[in-house]
Amino acid sequence: MHVPRYRQSSKDIQQPRFLEIYNIIFDISSKLKPTITRQQQLCMRMPHDLDSALEGQSLTSQDCGNRHSAEEGCITRSDIWFDDGNLVLQAENTQFKVHKSILAIHSHVFTDMFALPQPDGSATADGCHVVQVPDRATDWQNLLSLLYYNLERFRVMTTIPGTFLASVIRLGEKYGFMAARDRCMKCAKERFMTKLVDWDGLYSDSMARNPWNVDEKWYDAPGVFALINLCEELGITALLPVAYYVTIELQSLETIIMGSQLEDGTLVKLAPSSQLTLLRGRETILEATHCHPFGWLTGRKVIPCSSCSNPANCMEQRSAMLEKYSPELRKSVFYALEEWNSTISCRLCAACIAAAKEDFEKGRRVIWDNLPTYFGLPSWSELKDF
Numbered sequence: 001m002h003v004p005r006y007r008q009s010s011k012d013i014q015q016p017r018f019l020e021i022y023n024i025i026f027d028i029s030s031k032l033k034p035t036i037t038r039q040q041q042l043c044m045r046m047p048h049d050l051d052s053a054l055e056g057q058s059l060t061s062q063d064c065g066n067r068h069s070a071e072e073g074c075i076t077r078s079d080i081w082f083d084d085g086n087l088v089l090q091a092e093n094t095q096f097k098v099h100k101s102i103l104a105i106h107s108h109v110f111t112d113m114f115a116l117p118q119p120d121g122s123a124t125a126d127g128c129h130v131v132q133v134p135d136r137a138t139d140w141q142n143l144l145s146l147l148y149y150n151l152e153r154f155r156v157m158t159t160i161p162g163t164f165l166a167s168v169i170r171l172g173e174k175y176g177f178m179a180a181r182d183r184c185m186k187c188a189k190e191r192f193m194t195k196l197v198d199w200d201g202l203y204s205d206s207m208a209r210n211p212w213n214v215d216e217k218w219y220d221a222p223g224v225f226a227l228i229n230l231c232e233e234l235g236i237t238a239l240l241p242v243a244y245y246v247t248i249e250l251q252s253l254e255t256i257i258m259g260s261q262l263e264d265g266t267l268v269k270l271a272p273s274s275q276l277t278l279l280r281g282r283e284t285i286l287e288a289t290h291c292h293p294f295g296w297l298t299g300r301k302v303i304p305c306s307s308c309s310n311p312a313n314c315m316e317q318r319s320a321m322l323e324k325y326s327p328e329l330r331k332s333v334f335y336a337l338e339e340w341n342s343t344i345s346c347r348l349c350a351a352c353i354a355a356a357k358e359d360f361e362k363g364r365r366v367i368w369d370n371l372p373t374y375f376g377l378p379s380w381s382e383l384k385d386f
Helices: 018-029 038-044 061-067 100-106 108-114 137-148 150-156 162-175 178-191 196-209 213-218 221-234 237-250 253-258 272-291 311-329 350-374
Strands: 076-081 087-091 094-098 128-133
Touching: 076 137, 087 137, 094 100, 094 137, 100 108, 100 137, 137 150, 137 162, 137 178, 162 178, 162 221, 178 237, 196 350, 221 237, 221 272, 237 272, 237 350, 253 272, 272 311, 272 350
Parallel strands: 076 094, 087 128
Antiparallel strands: 087 094
């Protein structure tokens, strides 16, 4: 069966008995002793809400200097460090020197916070108050880079990493950076759409502009995993069906179970419950593909059709195609939402090709309409957005 190169992946999951394999791998991985980095240890000692950070509990530059020899690299300055800034944000062991006015313009949470008097004895760095936030430094790096280098970042990056979108949406929701959150949410919706016509249009446009490169970057494992984790965390269920689908379409069983690393070595991993959701959904979709879009080939009495010009030949060709393609349909979920490909039916008469295509399109619509339910989610109309 012909597979367009812009959606074909050598990582298609082909192993049998997925849930049994999953249980074995998960049992092994759950027994591995996790390694806690110094950065994580520092983060554990930090306050867990913004209010406590304002009560003078943050590390000061002097504290860091006194401990520098014992804990090398305790505090790191981000490249987002403005000499004329008047506030230092600290996430994990990274500090950002920024402007109160910029934060206040974009966030109602910071607007309200700056209206409060500063507590006596607040930590300082480079002459500015330090506010610690209990978030990942990478998330703040991404959000602040968007706030300060807005147009430049979005013009330079042909595609925006899913990890970047997840960072901004998470902090935007938490701290009230609504415009930044909504802008990145719009980008996420463009790749995790809720309508079949948008799914088809995405790939048609991608082929015209830049074959394969667009979705390879959009749907890389760390980015999709980060967005899945975010959507599950915030209850944004509307994006999950396609996010789940592209994961089982493009990622191997090993990657789904063990996670995927970013360039800096950070491991992005799905929750065990999400992994099971993906594997169960995959099995259901494979069965549905056999029954619906390719039902004209595997089961329903569509070929030969009532207007067939050569019933004997079309029946023989259908049997030959079934023998050739049926095993493939059991291996990859790619075929569930593949658009009609005339090469699979080219040896049928014209009337039977038309009948097969009509049946295929109806079955493909069934797959899309039921995509959320294959992963244990409500119907499309019941899924939630912000």
